Amino acid sequence: MWRYEKRLQYPVNISQTNPKLAQFIISQYGGPDGESAASMRYLSQRYAMPYEKGKAILTDIGTEELAHWEIIAAIVHQLTRNLTPQEIEESGFGPYYIDHTTGIWPQAAGGIPFNACEFQSKGDPITDLFEDLAAEQKARTTYDNILRMVKDHDVCDPIRFLREREIVHFQRFGEALRDVQDHLDSRNFYAFNPAFDPGQRPCGQKKQP
């Protein structure tokens, strides 16, 4: 169950519009390494997580990603306020504007719509956590790429905050992975899937002495 808190996790106050930059940044709204995929990934993976620490971290990071999704939308919204048709045409924002005016819609920088194939929920806690670690690094790289394109401090500031959160999440997922491994057989973490065959090994494998 969720309730909304009527504030951003980190403030966004952009005075200078920039539709070209908005088109880059919207990738973190609906792109392959964006915040929507992140939130849906972690919240969906919870059901296959057998251990308390993992359930909590997936719930809480999945929730924080929703707040990041909102920050990205606020940035894109403020970068595209009060545009003139001329600004739209000159900035290359035209194709997006034709389909969505200046509404917020989840797509990648290249226009590809958001798609659940951008994340996986594999039903295996080790596999899922490795995906999560990779996802945080991919998002960090995307923010690094965005930061090279941004000169405006009002935009840099919240983007830097989001980039740092990727690094913190990576650290926490690493700890969650260690906790999962601590519950398993250190001689073979892959002997069985604790989300599917708890306490037992697949057919033909004997318990080691």
Place this chain on the structure above:
Amino acid sequence: MTCGNTLLQKVYETGFSLDEITLYLDTHPTDKQAMEYYQYIRKANQDAVSAYEQSYGPLMINQVNSNAWTWTNNPWPWEGGM
């Protein structure tokens, strides 16, 4: 719908009443009777949540009311029984 736990049942009931009245108030913000009901059910929900949390631990992450981090404790909502 009922759940076995009386304290939690009260949270479900007052929580849903809150969901209903807040949606109604979003589109009828000047309805005085609705506003009175909101204040009544808001208090009832707060009381129900506090009573539940005292026995069973936090429902929200900013309500951990002990020196131990009980947020992670089983059961989680999707596992049934709550």
